[in-house]
Amino acid sequence: MPEKYAIADLTWRELDAATDETSTLLLPVGSTEQHGHHLPLGVDTHMPEAICRRIAERSRCLVAPAIPYGVSPHHTFKPGTVTVGSETFRRYVRDVCVSTSEWGIETVLLVNGHYLVQDPELEIVVRDLRTDHGMRAFHVPLVDLFADLADEIRESDLSFHASEFETSMMLALCPDLVHMDRAEATTIAEEALPLTDYDALGDNEVGWALSADEMAELTPTGNLGDPTVATVETGERLVERVVSKAVSLVDALERPEG
Numbered sequence: 001m002p003e004k005y006a007i008a009d010l011t012w013r014e015l016d017a018a019t020d021e022t023s024t025l026l027l028p029v030g031s032t033e034q035h036g037h038h039l040p041l042g043v044d045t046h047m048p049e050a051i052c053r054r055i056a057e058r059s060r061c062l063v064a065p066a067i068p069y070g071v072s073p074h075h076t077f078k079p080g081t082v083t084v085g086s087e088t089f090r091r092y093v094r095d096v097c098v099s100t101s102e103w104g105i106e107t108v109l110l111v112n113g114h115y116l117v118q119d120p121e122l123e124i125v126v127r128d129l130r131t132d133h134g135m136r137a138f139h140v141p142l143v144d145l146f147a148d149l150a151d152e153i154r155e156s157d158l159s160f161h162a163s164e165f166e167t168s169m170m171l172a173l174c175p176d177l178v179h180m181d182r183a184e185a186t187t188i189a190e191e192a193l194p195l196t197d198y199d200a201l202g203d204n205e206v207g208w209a210l211s212a213d214e215m216a217e218l219t220p221t222g223n224l225g226d227p228t229v230a231t232v233e234t235g236e237r238l239v240e241r242v243v244s245k246a247v248s249l250v251d252a253l254e255r256p257e258g
């Protein structure tokens with residue numbers, strides 16, 4: 001790995017030297033949005049940032065400053081949420097990636113901390129980067145990388161927003177920002193529509209697009225699910241699952257002729 005991997009901390013000459021060692025960049029992509037009574041607004045950005053640092057400590061890649069604003073119209077029912085339009089977001093993320101290709105980045109991993117909702121945008125960005133700009137690009141959603149393990153070890157039946165999974169990961173990554181004494185479980189009445197599910201690992205066979213009003217009706221606190229069962233141990237296991245999978249991808253990409 002390069003001695004220093006966070007590009008915001010490098011001089012341009014150090015960065016120039018680092019790109020002789022690696023052409024892979026991790027770009028944490030987050031959101032600034034309400035996360036209930038017990039978690040801060042920056043959860044979706046803090047998680048991928050911290051995870052990217054752990055990936056870079058174990059593989060050959062650089063880490064870009066995070067994109068802190070995403071597509072979060074459904075969270076605007078609480079203050080502190082910032083949302084940008086789908087098209088603005090796609091263009092911004094794409095332009096950032098294309099710009100890095102000017103100084104030697106060939107492969108970008110978009111490490112996405114905002115569960116499910118901005119997946120469609122990032123899938124399009126990846127396709128544009130590959131087809132129009134000749135870059136190797138990957139969408140790396142945290143939730144998909146830990147889904148298999150989370151399904152095995154979960155304590156709660158419902159964990160979507162700011163609940164068991166996110167709270168556990170924050171306990172592992174940024175414990176000082178978690179207020180477990182304010183964590184409250186919310187439940188959802190069994191009135192979910194067919195083919196839909198309000199769980200992060202659920203079968204949302206017809207996609208996900210709640211409005212802010214719909215979210216406000218579902219949750220008075222802002223979280224969806226039970227954060228009180230979150231533990232550091234669960235968080236460490238979920239984080240390690242994500243990091244080890246991502247490291248295997250970076251290692252494969254950075255192998256000569258890989």
Ligand SMILES: [Zn+2]
Binds near residue numbers: 035044113115161162
């Ligand atoms: Zn979140």
